[in-house]
Amino acid sequence: MARYEYVILGRGKEGRDQEFRDWYDSDHLADVARVEGIVSARRLNIDYQKVYDLDVPSYTSLTIYELETDDPAALVAKIAAMAGTDAMPMSDAIEKSGMLQVVASLSKRA
Numbered sequence: 001m002a003r004y005e006y007v008i009l010g011r012g013k014e015g016r017d018q019e020f021r022d023w024y025d026s027d028h029l030a031d032v033a034r035v036e037g038i039v040s041a042r043r044l045n046i047d048y049q050k051v052y053d054l055d056v057p058s059y060t061s062l063t064i065y066e067l068e069t070d071d072p073a074a075l076v077a078k079i080a081a082m083a084g085t086d087a088m089p090m091s092d093a094i095e096k097s098g099m100l101q102v103v104a105s106l107s108k109r110a
Helices: 016-032 072-083
Strands: 002-011 038-045 061-069 100-104
Touching: 002 038, 002 072, 016 038, 016 061, 061 072
Parallel strands: none
Antiparallel strands: 002 061, 002 100, 038 061
């Protein structure tokens, strides 16, 4: 199976970013990490963001999941289908508007 990085740029709703971060760190990372095909999960606080000629929100959170799968799109779809269920409760503090999700594979090691 191939390895991929699933990267999410996100933020909490206005005035609720700390609540969003707390939920993500205490609940959501562990819920997603239990999904078959997820090798690791970590969330980082964004301390600085520079934007070039784009109208994007100020992200506060960078999450990186390492995937092991032959079909990354299907695995991401599985996670999305689980979101909001008992297996993966969601917080209403998350701001989905402007959220960015990317799946990438390694092109070359230095």
